[in-house]
Amino acid sequence: MAKGKVVLMMITAALMMEGSRAISLCDMDDEGIEACRPSVTQPNPVDPTPECCEALKGANLTCLCSYKNSYWLPSLGIDPALAMGLPPKCKLDMPPDC
Numbered sequence: 001m002a003k004g005k006v007v008l009m010m011i012t013a014a015l016m017m018e019g020s021r022a023i024s025l026c027d028m029d030d031e032g033i034e035a036c037r038p039s040v041t042q043p044n045p046v047d048p049t050p051e052c053c054e055a056l057k058g059a060n061l062t063c064l065c066s067y068k069n070s071y072w073l074p075s076l077g078i079d080p081a082l083a084m085g086l087p088p089k090c091k092l093d094m095p096p097d098c
């Protein structure tokens, strides 16, 4: 019983460490996400910076699309509606079936 608890604690700790590692979202690294963050957070989103557009260019937009109804983006402080509107502002096309 006690042994099982220790294992559980170790797994929890491992998961927490995993969670605190650099995040990567649809081929965007955390640098790219940070560059875009002011443009995808409420209130007062700003126009995307060149750094953000550059990061988006390398991102997988099909993948980004699949997150539009997910609760994961809001949990990162990202407004999904703003996130979906971002590629067009960088003159990038969202996938047609988005």
Ligand SMILES: *[C@@H]1O[C@H](CO)[C@@H](O)[C@H](O)[C@H]1NC(C)=O
Pocket: 060, 061, 062, 063, 066
């Ligand atoms: C982009 O993401 C989609 C969905 O996650 C995946 O099926 C596709 O293979 C990815 N494309 C690239 C170029 O990585």
